[in-house]
Structures are given as structure tokens and as C-alpha cells.
Amino acid sequence: MKAKALLFDMNGTMIDDMAYHAKAWYNILNDDLRAGLTYDEVKKEMYGKNDEVLVRIFGPSKFSLAEMTALSIEKEKRYQQEYLPFLKLIDGLKELLVVAKSQGVKLAIGSAAIPFNIDFVLDNLHIREYFPVIVSADDVAISKPHPETFTKAAELLGVAPEDCIVFEDAPKGVEAAQNAGMQSIVLTTMHEKEEFAQYSNVRGFIKDYTDPHLISLL
Known part of the structure; x- marks a missing residue:
């Protein structure tokens, strides 16, 4: 990676x-x-x-x-x-988290969700250990497409924006990453590829984390 x-x-x-x-x-x-x-x-x-x-x-x-x-x-x-x-991780994500952590790649969540919702996911799926940094709606003044969610996560991790890759599913999230100076990989769970045509920071699109092209995108 x-x-x-x-x-x-x-x-x-x-x-x-x-x-x-x-x-x-x-x-x-x-x-x-x-x-x-x-x-x-x-x-x-x-x-x-x-x-x-x-x-x-x-x-x-x-x-x-x-x-x-x-x-x-x-x-x-x-x-x-x-x-x-029906709560479960998108296919292949758990494996990606394990590999990333083993290779020293830092991990964070940058979400517009409130802590009540983030805790619901992390605790029910038992994945909190992978995310030392979590930036929620309560941690920023203005949410996406403002870049603060992602710039704050990078700062807390101690990593420069250009060394971060953001996984997003929404155009406004990709815009936030672009505003933060970060590249994005888009999950096509809710939006079509055409909806991201205006953004120059998209490295690629994946349906889930089992996509064979994922490692090359990283």
C-alpha cells in the first residue's frame, strides 16, 4: 500500500x-x-x-x-x-482493515454521523480497535463538503493530506476530500459513476472491497 x-x-x-x-x-x-x-x-x-x-x-x-x-x-x-x-461490513472491508493495520497504514473514520450512530456500528461489529481516530458530526463546525472532517482526521493521525486516501460513497464526500487535498476511492453503493464526473480526485470506483483493482488504486 x-x-x-x-x-x-x-x-x-x-x-x-x-x-x-x-x-x-x-x-x-x-x-x-x-x-x-x-x-x-x-x-x-x-x-x-x-x-x-x-x-x-x-x-x-x-x-x-x-x-x-x-x-x-x-x-x-x-x-x-x-x-x-442486516448490519454488516461491506464485503472485503474487514480483510482490508486487517492488512492495513498489519502494514502500519493508519486508519480513521470521518463521518457526518453523530456519535450515537457511529457507536452503533463500531460496537455491534466489534471493529473499534481499528480506528484510533474518529471524527463525527459533533467534532466539526461545518460538515462535508467542507474539508474539516478529513483534514481534522489527518491531523489527528499525524499524516499529511496528500498521503491520505478517502473512501466515500457520496459526491459531497468526494468534494470534501478534494477540498482537503486528498484522493478518493468511490463505493458505488448509492450513486452512479456519472455523478462524480466533476471531481478530479477520484482514483477509481469499486462495488465493494473484494474488487481486484483495489490494491492498485491504493
């Missing part, structure tokens, strides 16, 4: 769960909050911090911070309840 650090987005990148997030958001936004959005409109808006999603859809003055926090937790509870029976 040529990279000194691998940075992973979580949802849709480590676990293939974005459809469950979309369903939870769809129910919260339409059934609870009467936003009147289509499923595709919900998918388009569900990036970044949960409170940023609510502000984008309803404006900055609709909810108090306490109300947004409560809605965020309720959304994640619904997501976790639906997804728990």
Missing part, C-alpha cells in the same frame, strides 16, 4: 445502509413534519449533519436546537431499529 492513511466515511462506505437512512428520513420529514417530499428529493437532501438537513428543508428558524437534536435522535433510532438485523 502506498497510502500512509486510509480515511473512511461510514454510511454507504463501510456499511451499505443508505436506503435505511433514506427511509427513516422520509418517514420523519413526511409523516411527522409534513414536508411533502418525494423519496428522490429526500435522497438528494440527506447529506451532512442532521440539523443541516433540517435547515436546508425548513429554513433556519423552524426548529430550536433542542428540537433538532430530538428529531435527529428519533431519526437514528428508527434507522437503527430497521437496519440492525
Whole structure:
């Protein structure tokens, strides 16, 4: 491996769960909050911090911070309840983590998820030992596509941005990596290759971590 650090987005990148997030958001936004959005409109808006999603859809003055926090937790509870029976790492990822750690490649998570959700994944899948650095929604002022999520992870690992490779599944995440001066490998779990055409930092696309081209991309 040529990279000194691998940075992973979580949802849709480590676990293939974005459809469950979309369903939870769809129910919260339409059934609870009467936003009147289509499923595709919900998918388009569900990036970044949960409170940023609510502000984008309803404006900055609709909810108090306490109300947004409560809605965020309720959304994640619904997501976790639906997804728990199917929770697993994307194929090949565990093997990649083992090899990377054995070769001294540093690992971190850089996610717009709240700690409540990150803990759900790491503790149920017993993979916390691989990630000495975790940057969550609570650790940054502005989430992706702002680069802070990834630049902070690199800083905490002690690795220069140009020595990091970011695994992402979403255009806004790839944009964040590009803004941070980092190369990306894209998981095609939720978005098509064509949606990333505007970014110059994409080294390649993989369906999962068993892809035979993965090592050459690293």
C-alpha cells in the first residue's frame, strides 16, 4: 500500500445502509413534519449533519436546537431499529482493515454521523480497535463538503493530506476530500459513476472491497 492513511466515511462506505437512512428520513420529514417530499428529493437532501438537513428543508428558524437534536435522535433510532438485523461490513472491508493495520497504514473514520450512530456500528461489529481516530458530526463546525472532517482526521493521525486516501460513497464526500487535498476511492453503493464526473480526485470506483483493482488504486 502506498497510502500512509486510509480515511473512511461510514454510511454507504463501510456499511451499505443508505436506503435505511433514506427511509427513516422520509418517514420523519413526511409523516411527522409534513414536508411533502418525494423519496428522490429526500435522497438528494440527506447529506451532512442532521440539523443541516433540517435547515436546508425548513429554513433556519423552524426548529430550536433542542428540537433538532430530538428529531435527529428519533431519526437514528428508527434507522437503527430497521437496519440492525442486516448490519454488516461491506464485503472485503474487514480483510482490508486487517492488512492495513498489519502494514502500519493508519486508519480513521470521518463521518457526518453523530456519535450515537457511529457507536452503533463500531460496537455491534466489534471493529473499534481499528480506528484510533474518529471524527463525527459533533467534532466539526461545518460538515462535508467542507474539508474539516478529513483534514481534522489527518491531523489527528499525524499524516499529511496528500498521503491520505478517502473512501466515500457520496459526491459531497468526494468534494470534501478534494477540498482537503486528498484522493478518493468511490463505493458505488448509492450513486452512479456519472455523478462524480466533476471531481478530479477520484482514483477509481469499486462495488465493494473484494474488487481486484483495489490494491492498485491504493
